[in-house]
Amino acid sequence: AQSVAQPEDQVNVAEGNPLTVKCTYSVSGNPYLFWYVQYPNRGLQFLLKYITGDNLVKGSYGFEAEFNKSQTSFHLKKPSALVSDSALYFCAVRDIPSRSTLGRLYFGRGTQLTVWP
């Protein structure tokens, strides 16, 4: 079964320090991987995605993520955190459509990132 795990409910980091939000996945075949961010009482905003190719993906607002197939991970990173990065972050995986699956998107439970001044 397809699944996504975000092992940390909360991540706290000081402004200016690097941040990492972890994500591991389980999917049959090669995955499509996504990161989204959600600010309070708002919808989700797309940050970046991995489809194929370079394992390091760059996205919006200075975020990047590294795809590691052997560790089935897709951790979100930023070299220097900002207070305005404080939000809820979701990792998601989509399995490639086949006869038995429609290619649904599966979300993790989310990680609350807090960046303090």
Added chain:
Amino acid sequence: DGGITQSPKYLFRKEGQNVTLSCEQNLNHDAMYWYRQDPGQGLRLIYYSQIVNDFQKGDIAEGYSVSREKKESFPLTVTSAQKNPTAFYLCASSIVSGGTGELFFGEGSRLTVL
């Protein structure tokens, strides 16, 4: 600007009442989705539609109903059969279902049952 519009932003309902949440998109996307968000539980799929006049149940469809009469619109009805309807509801769309494209989300509708 293209996007997804959800209304109302906030909604209060008495127990036993049905309520309909609106979702409209002008992105010309074929696929549309409804998710429910509860604290600490991430997003759970209620219904999705890959094309007009067709939709499928997600993981938690009981107590909900949808229609897809137009490409742009995918309203969600929360019926009185839904035992715990208080939640934040998110509508999303994508170019097609199951492709490489990301989902675009609306701003959400917060339903509170009194």
